[in-house]
Amino acid sequence: MYTNTLERLAKLCVEGADDVEKLSAYFTLLFLYHEEGRPSKEETSSFLYNLKEVIQGLGFSENQAKSAIDQLRDILEAYLNFLCNLPWESNKVADKVKAFIENILSSRCVYAAKLHLDKLKAIINNANDNTRRAIIELRNLLIKYANRIYGLKLEATEEAPLALAVGEFKLKELFKVDSAFNVERLLQSMGIGVGYEWSSRRHHYRKFMLFPAFFSLATLDEWSQHVKMSEERSDDEAEFSPSSISDVTSGVIRAREDLEHVVARALRALGFQVWVNVRKAARRGAAIEVDVWAEKRISDTRFKVYVSCKNWNRDVDRSVVDEEFGRVFNLQEVPHLRILVVKSMSRPAKEVAEADGFFVIEVGEKATRSNADEVYKLIYKRLSDIFTSIAPPQLLEIAKRVGETAKELNKIAKELAKLSQSY
Known part of the structure; x- marks a missing residue:
């Protein structure tokens, strides 16, 4: 059972041989939580590689870090192998796995969370004034999206997640660096967060997880007596309470404000459980990457929606529609509804798309950060009209x-x- 592996991690959090084992197990549970309990092998390998630097950054030796990572690698390998045989399509398993992880993090990782907080306070207090000031400002910018128990995960395609979350210019200005990736490396080396990544045939996806302790430092006095906070935030403000168009859910901020995430937000608002850039099993060949996949339980059935987003400057032509039809046809899970969301589509392509069973939503302009609210409202209305009509x-x-x-x-x-x- 998958519970056996998760119980092993929970036991390490509480009864680990040393603080390294407790912390490494705690960070791994956070990683599994943010990946919905089913990370890819590529993501897991990347996470463990970078976790070694995190552990060393918290003051432990290279040998201690290596020993802890080797133990985690064995545990996670067995876990991932077991997951391959589970019927994830029903989502019942996914829900149970994540609920199990949530319970462990909220009730059995208290010591590990406190240990990390104490170490982080010491590390930040020992940093120079400029670094300390930059870290404090970054925390203030992101805290409203974070959760005190689970932290915050940022995602981006090709670019640095932190840069897309707060703005690349802002990040460079804060930390006085020429690359946003250098900021993520700095935070990782200080034990504040950890990055990991995976690649598909079309894109390279980067993720950066900021640990809960980063958001649990309630006042600036705890970090430095020489720096003052511009304002104090209450516990309520520190909880997950997004109010912008940014796609944020369960302590997770999706940093990209492109078409895919605007669509995902609209579907969530309509009561769907949503995945962005998810890989789905194919009837033949490698797994198929889907821009947006949404599900909603209706009686005893899970209603499934496939959405392909083309946030292009040019019109979508018939060749794209033919390709999308082939992709949907090759999916093991057949969606009940398939939608193409585009800036614009040629008339012949639209006729073919509708004949092939696609709903077409033409936005009229390319989705950007400046027009995200307007695009969201349009997509929400069109999706709402579709579901009402059926x-x-x-x-x-x-x-x-x-x-x-x-x-x-x-x-x-x-x-x-x-x-x-x-x-």
Whole structure:
């Protein structure tokens, strides 16, 4: 059972032979949490490679770090091999795995979390004033997206996740460096966070996880008596409470504000569980990378949605539609609904897409950070219209009657208001 592996990690958090084992197991559970309990082998290998630097940055020796990583590698290898045989399509397994990890992190990793916090305080207090000031400002910029138990995971394609989260110019200005990647390396070497990555046929994905302790340093006095906070944040403000268009969920901020993440946010708002750039099993050949995959439980069935996003400057032509049809046809899991979201599409391509069973949403402009709100509203409305149009006739009739009743009540309210004024 997968629970056996997770229990081993939980036991290491509490009863590890030394603090290295406890911390390394704790960080691994955070990694599994942010990867929904099912990371790829490439992500896992990259995480363990960089975790070694994190452990050394916290003051432990290279031999201690190597020993802890070797132990984790054996545990995770067995875990990943076991996962291959689980029926993830139902998502029941995924939900159970993540719930199990959440329970461990919230109830059995208290000592490891406190240990990391204490070490982090000492490390930051020993940093120079400029570095300390930059770290504090970075924390203030990101804390509203973080969760005190699980921390925060950033994602980006090709670029540095931190740069996309706060802006590359801002990051370089804060840390006085010429590359955003250097900031992530610095934070990793200080034990503040850890980076990892994986590649597909089309993209190179980078992720950076900031540990919970980074957001648990409540005041600047704990970091340095020479630097003052611009403002103190309450515990409520430090909890996950996103208010912008940025795609944030469960303590996770999706740093890219491109079309895929705007679509994902709209689907989440409509009650779907959503995955971005997820790899799905194919009938033939290698796994297929899907831009956005969404699911929603309806009675005993999980309603599945496939979305392909083309955030291009040019029109999408027929060849792209043919390719998308082939990709969907080759999926082991057949989606109930398939959608193409594009800036614009040629008329012949749209005719073929609709004939092939695709819903087409034309945004009219390329999605950028400056127009993300407008694009989101348009996509949300179109998706809402799609789901309403495929609802049962009885439901549509009820919705129509509710609308008519609302108008009638509004009319009565106005008439009553006029009568009250006359008296």
